[in-house]
Amino acid sequence: MKKIELHLHLEGAAPPDFIRALAKEKRADLSGVFDARGHYAYADFPGFLRCYEAATSVITGPRDYARLLACVLERCAEEGVIYAELFVSPEFCGGADLSAWQDHLAAMTEVADAARAQGIDSRGIVTAIRHFGADRARQTARCAAETAGGWITGFGMGGAEQVGRATDYAWSFDCAAEAGLGLTCHAGEWGGPASVRDALDLGCTRIGHGVQAIEDPALVRDLARRGVTLEVCPGSNIALGVYPSWEAHPIARLADAGVRVTVSTDDPPFFHTTMRGEYDRLASTFGWGDTEFRQINLWATDAAFCDAPTRERLR
Ligand code: ADE
Numbered sequence: 001m002k003k004i005e006l007h008l009h010l011e012g013a014a015p016p017d018f019i020r021a022l023a024k025e026k027r028a029d030l031s032g033v034f035d036a037r038g039h040y041a042y043a044d045f046p047g048f049l050r051c052y053e054a055a056t057s058v059i060t061g062p063r064d065y066a067r068l069l070a071c072v073l074e075r076c077a078e079e080g081v082i083y084a085e086l087f088v089s090p091e092f093c094g095g096a097d098l099s100a101w102q103d104h105l106a107a108m109t110e111v112a113d114a115a116r117a118q119g120i121d122s123r124g125i126v127t128a129i130r131h132f133g134a135d136r137a138r139q140t141a142r143c144a145a146e147t148a149g150g151w152i153t154g155f156g157m158g159g160a161e162q163v164g165r166a167t168d169y170a171w172s173f174d175c176a177a178e179a180g181l182g183l184t185c186h187a188g189e190w191g192g193p194a195s196v197r198d199a200l201d202l203g204c205t206r207i208g209h210g211v212q213a214i215e216d217p218a219l220v221r222d223l224a225r226r227g228v229t230l231e232v233c234p235g236s237n238i239a240l241g242v243y244p245s246w247e248a249h250p251i252a253r254l255a256d257a258g259v260r261v262t263v264s265t266d267d268p269p270f271f272h273t274t275m276r277g278e279y280d281r282l283a284s285t286f287g288w289g290d291t292e293f294r295q296i297n298l299w300a301t302d303a304a305f306c307d308a309p310t311r312e313r314l315r
């Protein structure tokens with residue numbers, strides 16, 4: 001089945017071997033980042049964020065970003081993904097320095113163009129890191145706004161969802177919206193229904209995760225009525241302990257309530273998942289088949305931050 005993936009962090013999709021090779025090249029000490037089997041090592045969500053930041057610290061220049069994007073898009077294609085939206089954080093690549101960001105973006109755009117010619121289309125979503133604070137989010141939003149159009153078609157925010165108030169980030173989302181970018185924000189992964197409402201107030205048409213909306217039936221009805229799309233990453237939620245098992249995950253209940261759910265992998269090597277793996281578990285846990293998978297891919301197509309001709313091609 002051809003798949004659309006809307007929620008994939010470029011830096012978080014770096015395979016451990018890729019990071020180890022860069023660390024060796026740069027003589028960087030990554031002790032504590034990997035476990036004895038060579039997998040990313042973390043025990044909980046704060047540990048995951050620390051491990052993620054340490055691992056991604058070795059991805060530093062345009063060449064690294066180009067190689068990473070080529071590697072990630074190749075893996076997407078192997079999973080049957082025909083269109084992927086990648087979260088990219090200028091704050092990781094060069095500390096939101098605009099000149100470095102433009103070089104990184106030029107290198108990534110070249111790779112994305114070549115991959116498109118080979119059948120895998122992609123777009124970039126510039127992503128602020130919430131726990132880095134509102135000032136850096138503003139710089140990141142400026143990076144996004146000044147490079148909007150072309151490969152960059154969206155602005156988002158990840159990181160520790162419960163840090164700061166949503167209103168602290170309103171300027172950044174407004175700036176991105178004025179530049180014509182689509183808006184999404186990680187919410188309702190850890191912060192409950194209130195956090196999802198905050199993301200809607202920031203102007204987001206899509207929510208990263210959003211699964212904890214299930215705790216508030218009025219919010220679920222509102223999401224369904226407004227046609228808000230959730231970028232659901234079940235394997236990520238289970239690996240990080242948001243839900244104890246696939247059976248306990250609310251994706252099927254949200255879909256049954258008429259909420260537009262989509263399926264993505266978030267940071268696949270961190271969570272030992274793949275798109276095929278997600279689909280297989282959804283099939284075996286909830287009995288999903290062609291009808292459901294076709295529906296989530298149509299919802300993903302409708303919500304994609306791309307132009308109308310691209311959307312038509314994906315249908
Ligand atoms: N950045 C990468 N993965 C994330 C997640 N699952 N939640 C918040 N920020 C992230």
Ligand code: ZN
Nearest residue numbers: 009158208266
């Ligand atoms: Zn994410």
